[in-house]
Amino acid sequence: MTTAGLVVPPAHPVHAKPLPKWRWLPQFFANPFTIYAEESFQALYGQADALGVKTLSINDPIGIDHVMRSHMTNYVRPVVQSRLFRPVMGIGLFLAEGEVWRRQRRMLAPLFTPAAVSDLTPHFQSAGDMMLNRLSGSTRAQFTDVFHRTTLDAVLKALFSLPADESRAGMTVMARTYLEGAGRPTVLDAIAKTETQFGWAFGARKRFRSGWTKMVDDVIATRKAHGGDQAHARGDLLDLLLKARDPQTGEAPSSDEIRDQCGTLLAAGFETTSRLLFWATYLLALDPAEQDRIRAEIQAFPVTNITRMDDLAHWPRLRNALLETLRLYPPVAYVVRKAINDDVIAGHAITAGTEVWISPYILHRHRKYWENPTAFMPDRFAGIASPWTSMDTFLPFGAGPRICIGAGFAMVEAQIVLASLLSKYRISLEDNKPVLPTFRLATVPDRDPYFKIERL
Template sequence: MSVTARPAVLVPRQAPGGVPLLGHGLAMQRRRLALLERLQRLDDGLVALRLGPERMLMATDHQLVRELLVQRADDFGPSPQYRLMEPVTGQGLLLSEGAFHRRQRRLIRPAFRHTRVRHYAAHMTELARTWTDGLGDGRTVAVDEEFGHLATSLVVRSLFTQGVTEEEAASVVEAMTDVMAWVGARGSDPLPFLAKLPTRVNRRFARAAHTLHTLVDAVIAHRHGLGERAPDDLLTWLLGTTDAETGERMSDRQVHDEVMTLLTAGAETTSRTLSWCLYLLARHPEAEERLHAEVDAVLAGQAAGFDDLPRLPYTRRVLTETMRLYPSGYLLSRAALRDTRLGPYAVPAGTTVLFSPYALHRDPRLFAAPDRFLPDRWLPERAAEVTPAAYLPFGLGQHGCLGERFAWTEMSIVLATLAARWRLRPLTTAAVAPTPLFSLSCGRLPMRAHRRGAGA
């Protein structure tokens, strides 16, 4: 009688380069992106590293990352990196888990179907047109700030087409700036007690969070009073949608948390991606010329609409390549809820597992010429140059971004509308070094707007 041997369970080896006491903590603080790329080049697939006293694991094999996010998803929950968002998002999709999380995804997913995103796109087009109308030839634009404001405004108008005044919408934009500054500071800070000190960033965050929570509660209460007169926007959808399996609706508290989650997630990815996109186009004039040729042929100087997007394939490839080089979520993590494993490796309960889309996207084993900006690498005939399974700008599995279609639509409309009328140039030729905060920032990135087309 033969006995089938059980596959060996391996203990991830310690990654090289740590120092006494601090381990990899100093490198993670000072040279984070270089460290992530160096770890990515290791052949283990899963390696251990120490950040001070804490031991973490990093998955560098994209197949193990997919196992973490899909096959083993129920064995992992939010890591401490994401728990810091709880004062903002509560138990929204970012932090909820298990059966409750699955129910929330069932309830919210239809709000981002094709027909619904087409509906939201009308607001995106109008806001993109208004923003580009206000640029002005020769005006200096702090790109990251401008796109942060624009992206927040786009989400606000998709959520609340009524019940929020222009002044209140502006207060949301300002408050989100302070919230994300706090998130960025905390996301790069290994000492959580600093979040409780009365620093300027912490005080501004407290005021901003109070503004947002108060406004969202007020809008929800107002919306209940409208009955059948409620507008057809994302908030009305969240309040009215019913779980087909249980017949239940979301509580007002849960709607509040999901609105806060959508505000936070919706603004950050879009603003970061568009900022990096303009930077890359300015450094690659041949790609910018092709983008301009495409939008000139399709839009003829007008704002892009939802129905224009299928005719803007190069615009899509430019954004795809931008998110390969500079994914907003450059370092993601999950924490083991129980003893489990990834591939042949043991993962003890409580262990945080990191993975880096930034490092994966720059791995030469997965993407040819990984440091080059090549939008055409995403053409079907060049499929051998990319590993689609390792491309993860929106995550994957049951914790992947539900608003991915919304984000693609938003970014495409804004980029095409801008490119149809304007060319933006950095004020300096110096290369921009990415700043790894909670997301991947390019800083303020001042650029000067130059009008395109007749009369330019």
């Protein structure tokens, strides 16, 4: 929709008044994005009690800083997250807490420095080329699958120097089936007091865990047999992981931990980035003029010219469009913590066990922080370096010491893949029906539209 020259993508209606609990609770499980009232995008704090769990929603940078930085030791991932993510991520970084988390983060940090990510650019270019080969000869595409395969190619190459062959492409199917099925939160997850409670009802998660673990073990075995990345001095991420030592203690990760770090990086690395690419493509199909402007900057500095991360500075509009996509459709729409002890957050007293909800989806559309919050306006990020760390109301990658370790990886990958696509195709939508965001552990489209892809 275009309003007074602004491109405003379709959105769920915002209720004039908060919904009564009997309506919002079931709707929350179906799709939380449908429950919000105007007040949700105006308030700084909101307290609620759902299924016996006290919650505090925070849209205030001071409160966010308290939970994510200054008092972070009082806040841990709630049980529901371990229940949903453990089958995929095991004992890897995402679910680790306390001293174990600190040790793992120290060990993984060198894999994601700007220099290490810069070295991965050829992998992202090759994933982009493989995507173009797959699209070759087509005049239409459904981008959910296209981007899933492409981001899986990118992360498999970066981690293991392996492309996604047919068996590994099964990973996307497995991950998607999990997100759509066994990995969806249920009421039992919401009321469970421990990670294993009501285990009888979740046999599908155990089966997924053993299939996924086997798949990751197989990929590591294939990679070891194949000999790794001879072409790059640093090797791939698995090389770095195998050599990783805790800089403070000299300790090496166990083989289970290496397997689960690979599972964590694979899962965290392809689902989120593929959703970012989907929504960016959708927004640029709604805004063909911006799409043309971005294409012009890519034509002036073609994808093949990119040899290091700094070269991406030639594509400022593309970067801003991706940032604006992360604002409107943050792939991780909720960052949740549970308080270990009673606390006071910027004057709001909470008791131990309270869940603190920080929602990039709400924060990024908050009426107090953004001009025309529902419009697609990439220029709002012009000239702002790393806004995901420099702006306290823009948190697509989380905040504080637990900020996404793969943020730089994702941004470089997304720029190269989207540039590859736009340099060869003009993209538009086949129909005018709205595509709306739905939450399935990530922000996904409610349908998988066909796009027209016109070869340039």
